[in-house]
Amino acid sequence: MVTIRKSINEELQKKIPPPRVKATVFPSFLNGLKKTIVLILFFVTWEIAPKLGLVDRAFFPTFSEVIGAWWQLILSGELFTHFQASIIRSIVGFLLALLVAIPLGLLIGWYPVARDLLSPLLELFRNTAALALLPVFILLLGIGEISKFAIILFACTWPILLNTISAVKNVDPLFIKSARSMNISSFKLFYKVILPASVPTIFTGIRMAGTGAILVLIAAEMVGAKEGLGYFITYTQYNFLIPEMYAGILTISLLGLVINHLLVLLEKRFSRWKQLV
Structure with missing residues (x-):
């Protein structure tokens, strides 16, 4: 009986699909990555613009x-x-x-x-x-x-x-x-x-x-x-x-x-x- 129950449980576990963790985690990760990239681009632009003379460095420092x-x-x-x-x-x-x-x-x-x-x-x-x-x-x-x-x-x-x-x-x-x-x-x-x-x-x-x-x-x-x-x-x-x-x-x-x-x-x-x- 124990062997039969184990085999049934194994078959059921094979049929049950694994939890879709990536389906929920991956989009949120991409969303957070997009926001981070935008912030990084903003700060990089802030750093570069005064050095290139696009703005007056005296009034807009890096x-x-x-x-x-x-x-x-x-x-x-x-x-x-x-x-x-x-x-x-x-x-x-x-x-x-x-x-x-x-x-x-x-x-x-x-x-x-x-x-x-x-x-x-x-x-x-x-x-x-x-x-x-x-x-x-x-x-x-x-x-x-x-x-x-x-x-x-x-x-x-x-x-x-x-x-x-x-x-x-x-x-x-x-x-x-x-x-x-x-x-x-x-x-x-x-x-x-x-x-x-x-x-x-x-x-x-x-x-x-x-x-x-x-x-x-x-x-x-x-x-x-x-x-x-x-x-x-x-x-x-x-x-x-x-x-x-x-x-x-x-x-x-x-x-x-x-x-x-x-x-x-x-x-x-x-x-x-x-x-x-």
């Missing part, structure tokens, strides 16, 4: 010069000082926006009365550029940290708020009908159905706000600050430290990529339920 200046700034600790100031301001303003925008967006999206009352005010402020209000924040709050927290809070609130409202409004009605047919309470309906279904759209707004927090802060630091990446870029420009200026710009780009990647990972963590649907 990529190796920028990396050298960037490394020296890291070793001296100067870049870390400005980076630390900017990241603390961004995180504080961003977290304040989350605490304000998500509960308010859930409230407005869930209750039509609140949505009807606040819609005119939302339409007014959503079309107001945050940087246009920067002089107002400086006049009211000064050029210290509070004004920078406030401008980031304002800039980050609207994408999170509007996406949260849209997420709650556009939840699949079948989910709601199925939940109501089970006679669950309104609180459980909101907590178990509405909130999980709204997570992907809410995170779209959070990712937009994460990028916006950095951009708005850099602009604010260029106007009134004594430290921060925005201040550092302006300072190096005025003192004609061009490689250091590009090093600061490169740092901002890397910071934006890291923040976006972290938010994508966080979104996947909170959207695991979609894999079960």
